[in-house]
Amino acid sequence: MAKNLVVVESPAKAKTINKFLGKDFQVESCYGHIKDLPKKKMGIDVENEFKPNYQIIPAKRKTVKKLRDLSKTAEKVYLATDLDREGEAIAWHLSQELDNSKKGRIVFNQITREAIREAIKNPTEINLHKVNAQQGRRVLDRLVGYKISPLLWEKVKRGLSAGRVQSVAVRLVCEREKEIEKFVQKEYWTIVGEFTPLAKRSLLEAKLSQVENKLVKILSEKKAKQLAEKIKEKEYKVIKITAEKKKIFPFPPFITSTLQQAASYYLKLSPSQTMRIAQDLYEGEEIGNEGRVGLITYMRTDSVRVAREVQLEARRYLEKEFGKEFLPLRIPRYKNKKSSQDAHEAIRPTKIWRTPEKMKPYLSPRHLKVYELIWRRFLASQMEKAILNKVTVDIRGGKYLFRAEGKKIKFPGFMIVSKERYEKEKSLPPVKEEEKLKLKELTSKQHFTEVPSRYTEASLVKVLEEKGIGRPSTYAPTISTIKRRGYVSWRKGKLIPTLLAKVVNELLVKNFSTILDTSFTAQMEEGLDTVEEGEKKWTVLVDGFYKYFSKDLSKAKKKMKNIKKEGLQIVPTNCERCGAKMILKFGRYGEFLACSNYPDCKNTKALVNKTGIRCPFPDCEGEIIERTSKKGAIFYGCSKFPQCKFVSRETPIKESCPHCRNPYLFRDKNGFKCPECSAKIKDYRIEELKLGEIPYKVVKKRINAARVAG
DNA sequence: CAGTGAGCGAGCTTCCGCTTGACTT
Numbered sequence: 001m002a003k004n005l006v007v008v009e010s011p012a013k014a015k016t017i018n019k020f021l022g023k024d025f026q027v028e029s030c031y032g033h034i035k036d037l038p039k040k041k042m043g044i045d046v047e048n049e050f051k052p053n054y055q056i057i058p059a060k061r062k063t064v065k066k067l068r069d070l071s072k073t074a075e076k077v078y079l080a081t082d083l084d085r086e087g088e089a090i091a092w093h094l095s096q097e098l099d100n101s102k103k104g105r106i107v108f109n110q111i112t113r114e115a116i117r118e119a120i121k122n123p124t125e126i127n128l129h130k131v132n133a134q135q136g137r138r139v140l141d142r143l144v145g146y147k148i149s150p151l152l153w154e155k156v157k158r159g160l161s162a163g164r165v166q167s168v169a170v171r172l173v174c175e176r177e178k179e180i181e182k183f184v185q186k187e188y189w190t191i192v193g194e195f196t197p198l199a200k201r202s203l204l205e206a207k208l209s210q211v212e213n214k215l216v217k218i219l220s221e222k223k224a225k226q227l228a229e230k231i232k233e234k235e236y237k238v239i240k241i242t243a244e245k246k247k248i249f250p251f252p253p254f255i256t257s258t259l260q261q262a263a264s265y266y267l268k269l270s271p272s273q274t275m276r277i278a279q280d281l282y283e284g285e286e287i288g289n290e291g292r293v294g295l296i297t298y299m300r301t302d303s304v305r306v307a308r309e310v311q312l313e314a315r316r317y318l319e320k321e322f323g324k325e326f327l328p329l330r331i332p333r334y335k336n337k338k339s340s341q342d343a344h345e346a347i348r349p350t351k352i353w354r355t356p357e358k359m360k361p362y363l364s365p366r367h368l369k370v371y372e373l374i375w376r377r378f379l380a381s382q383m384e385k386a387i388l389n390k391v392t393v394d395i396r397g398g399k400y401l402f403r404a405e406g407k408k409i410k411f412p413g414f415m416i417v418s419k420e421r422y423e424k425e426k427s428l429p430p431v432k433e434e435e436k437l438k439l440k441e442l443t444s445k446q447h448f449t450e451v452p453s454r455y456t457e458a459s460l461v462k463v464l465e466e467k468g469i470g471r472p473s474t475y476a477p478t479i480s481t482i483k484r485r486g487y488v489s490w491r492k493g494k495l496i497p498t499l500l501a502k503v504v505n506e507l508l509v510k511n512f513s514t515i516l517d518t519s520f521t522a523q524m525e526e527g528l529d530t531v532e533e534g535e536k537k538w539t540v541l542v543d544g545f546y547k548y549f550s551k552d553l554s555k556a557k558k559k560m561k562n563i564k565k566e567g568l569q570i571v572p573t574n575c576e577r578c579g580a581k582m583i584l585k586f587g588r589y590g591e592f593l594a595c596s597n598y599p600d601c602k603n604t605k606a607l608v609n610k611t612g613i614r615c616p617f618p619d620c621e622g623e624i625i626e627r628t629s630k631k632g633a634i635f636y637g638c639s640k641f642p643q644c645k646f647v648s649r650e651t652p653i654k655e656s657c658p659h660c661r662n663p664y665l666f667r668d669k670n671g672f673k674c675p676e677c678s679a680k681i682k683d684y685r686i687e688e689l690k691l692g693e694i695p696y697k698v699v700k701k702r703i704n705a706a707r708v709a710g
Numbered sequence: 711c712a713g714t715g716a717g718c719g720a721g722c723t724t725c726c727g728c729t730t731g732a733c734t735t
Contacts, residue, residue: 009729032729039724039735058735086728138726145725152724159723166725279730300728473727481725564719587718594719604718627715637715647714 005074006106006120007067007094009081012283012294013111017080020113021120026074028067030081034060035093037138042146046546049539050139054093064097071098078123083107084341085532089134092126110307110345111297133531136538140164140524140545144515147553148508156504156563157586161485164515164524165470165478167508170487171516172455172463174497174505179452186449188217189224193402195236195395195437202429204437206395206402213401224444236397236437246388248421250380250414252304252334253346256472257465259299259374262420264458267369268493271457271476275299277370278347285362287354294350295359296374300472301344302465304334306378310348314382317352326413328384339468339525348378380418387411391428395437404428454494469521483631486590491634491651500586503563511556514548567594577603590628611636613654613664616676620644624652624664648675 003026008014011029018027035054037043045051056064071077077100079091091105104123108115145163152160191208208216211227218224254262256275263274278299284292311331318327336342349371356372363371387410395402406428409415415422431437455463461475470478482488487501497505509516527544530536567583573593575582580597582605593605609626615638616624622640629635636652638644652664653672662676673680 011730030729031731033727036727037725040722059732060729061735082728084728090728134727141726143725147725149724153722158720161724163725283730471727473729478726585719588720589717592718598719602719606716606718629714633713635714641715645714649713 002073002075004076004078005067005070005100006078006080007098009087009090010298013298016111016294017116020116026070027080028070030067030090030094031060031063033057033086033090033093034064034097037142042142044139044142050542050546052135052139052142056097067094068097068099071100074100076100076102076104078120079103079105079126080107080119082343083109084343085130085134085137085528087343088127088130089138092128092131095126109303109305109343112307112309115307129532129534132538133528136528136531136541137524139538139542143542143546143549147549148512148515151553151556151560152504152507154562154564155507155560157500159485160504161481162504162508164521165464165474166481166485166487167505167516168467168469168518168520169460169464169478170482170497170501171505171509172460172518173482173488173495174502176452176455177497177502180454183451185451186219187221188219188447188449189221189444190218190447191216191224191228191231191442191444193395193439194441194443195402196440197429197431197435197437203440204393204395204404204429204431206393206404208400209394209403210401212399218444221444221446228442228444231400231439231442233397233400234439236395236402236439238393238431238433238435238437239396240392240394241431241433242392242394244390244392245410246390248386248388248413248415248423250383250385250418251377251420253306253348253378253381254374255301255304255346256299257302257461257475259347260461260475261458262373262377263370264456264493266373267366269366269370270493271461271479274370275476277367278374280367281371281374285359285367287359287362295354295371297346297348297350298344299347301347302340302472303336303342303344304346305336305342306346306348306381310352311382314352314379318379318383322416325411326384326416328382332382334381337468339522346378347374349375352379376418377420380414380420383414383417384411386413386415386421388423393428393431397439454496456493457495460495467518467522468525469518489628489634496634499584499591503568503586507560507563511560512549512552514552567596573605575601575603577601608639611652611654611664613652615640615644615646616663617644617646620646622646624648650675 003024006017006021006025006027007030008017008027009030009032014027014029021027034057036057037052038055043053077098079094081087081090095103105126106119106123108119141164145161148162149160152162193206193208195204195206197204210216218227259278260271260274263269278296281295282299284294287293315327356368356375359371360368389408389410391406393404407423407426409425457479460479464470464475486498488495489498490496514520527541531538531541563586567585569581569583573582574580575595575597578595578597578601580595580601582593583596584591585594591607593607595601595603611624611626613624615622617638620638620640622638622644624636625639627635627637636648638646650666653667655665656663657665657674657677657679659679660674660677662674665672665674668680
């Protein structure tokens, strides 16, 4: 007898569902989208209600043929793609390409035997409103990307790109850099008193908090000294002890963005490395005599939802392992963001009893660490909150009020499983109210406000996710794209906008302010919601957008500055051949200086970031200069390359080592260290070269060989 | 734990969102 055909998106999912459905069913995978707009053309008929020209994706022809052949002989076809917008569109494309009169759409958002069987019993029709919302999204993105990108080829550099998601990502990186550039470090001071209880020997440290009932703020060393000298008072009294309980709740289970952040923070993995490893865990490993089993649920998700039966299983496990007091009374329910499409569960272990310890023999160290992160986060999310005891001690003497704060964990709750959200304990010596104290010593401490830090890949993903820009399947690829296009370089895991990014960003913000706004996607989503509700035609939505977009576009074509021709005038140099100004341009291999008289004068010069530090290699006359690898990583090398092969990944500081006379030092935690004799140098005042202060300087002249015609 | 380059005015580039293998478009 012919089997029923079930089509899902992922092959690992197909395998699992196959086990649930038995021999009357054949479950196959379509590997995501099967149809799309053509790659080399716009593929949208703007004049004719934006009619999209969907084609089978060339690389998917084989897959589609296989599914079509299977559908011909199948008893019935079930389209079981994901229940979100993209999944509905895939089902719609499949229904166009598969050959069977009995086609039904089925949906489920958790992969359990019950959920699948229930879905099979209740097939429905494809939701065309949802499909239309997807078409609106697809067409809008294509218009934005394929109209603005060619404009950048014309105005700035070939091969550049722009898009609803990537251009906002680049903008965020650029704006953070602006904040860093304009940041002015400010100092502030605190005064700390050491008190001794009269009876015992212990010491109590407390910070000066108020003078004459006014909060203390000290902004200079002078003020700190003046104030400290005024405090003549030696006799103090504990006037108040306040104890309060603080509840600390566990984090919800992981979704894609939070997994990427945690793996970045704790394991120093990039979002793409994290996803690669999570994919392996999802597809499964050979576990003892179990064969190949998936260790975690699907890793591209925006939902914190967990199947009820799994929560109950977790509670049984927790009660057995740790006891009843570690279970919350109520089964926790975490809330999704409004923008969540909720097609998959949260990222969690498929079986809780597969502890990291038990999985150790089967996993690589990295895989094990990511698994452990997921396992612990999930388990903790099902546990009781932690309770902290916070104590505040107020000490008064005359008009001066000092304050000390202590923290103690009263009940660890979820913290015995996960150290995330852990707070360090700080104990205070036992004192009583009314107790008399003596001020033994007074010290003032200098502090500085901290410069905002650059984005890491994961923290950029976090902001994108918060603003609803991009989807779980695109966070990591978006970062790769802006790297590949030369919009960001990176050093020690931090993203730095290139000059190219700053220039392109300024042009885009000026000419396409609506699309470059971080709220643009949210507004688009609102529109798509009305399409999904059937309240608006998708073509009307796109038309509303296209009306002003095409105006912006034609205006930009005329008015946008042409960097390709005019260049950037940031370096005041004249051409030594014809005397004209030299201007900066973006070439195939990065920035270079070109004569503004081009094409009459073809003189060019290279641009190099100098450090002013001589090369440390013996007998080398070179200088250390900043370089960027082909991929975009920043490093330091010798100007005499390739004769001299000196390289360093760390930023050298122009100050020679007092011990071995090496010409430069590296930053260290509390000062500097010498790479040669590994001496640690503290108390050594060195003005650090701030990024951006390194001036662009011309170090090399390049003579163009005359081209012989013919 | 992998990492690291000189060029240069163009070879036809580009979007976002699903999903994994990989002669094939």
